[in-house]
Amino acid sequence: MIKTALYPGTFDPITNGHYDIIARALKLFDRVIVAVAESHTKKPMFTLDERVSMAHAAVGGLEHVEVIGFDNLTIDLAREYGADILIRGLRAVSDFEYELQLGYLNHSLDANVETVYLMPSLRNAFVSSSIVRNLLTFNGKTEHLLPAEVEAIIRGMDSCTLS
Structure with missing residues (x-):
């Protein structure tokens, strides 16, 4: 049985930290889906299409990684793709409380x-x-x-897009 993990986030933009988490997840799971959220409430700097393109570019050299965009509940997306694991990154203690609440919420759903x-x-x-x-x-x-x-894509954009 293939173990699929879903790594949801805004990825505005995808960073080396995100890439690091994806590479670590590949050591644990057969397939990792990087799910780029529309995130209307966060008002991202980059459009969903730009963020999906950047994520594709970042993980292009990794096998068993898929990148998708989404605009629905993460738990519904996990069901749709047959993922029974959600990946979340923790950088510092300050991330923990929010991520713990999110984990409990998803588990309640x-x-x-x-x-x-x-x-x-x-x-x-x-x-x-x-x-x-x-x-x-x-x-x-x-x-x-x-x-x-990702750096090349961003630096190639019109500078007024980044303001």
């Missing part, structure tokens, strides 16, 4: 779906999409925070 929390490597522990977006707003250095493919 479907007790057959488990949440697995993975930590990125220490060098990626501080990397977040919000830090990257802030740097991008001021044309700051981000190449050490993003997969090279």
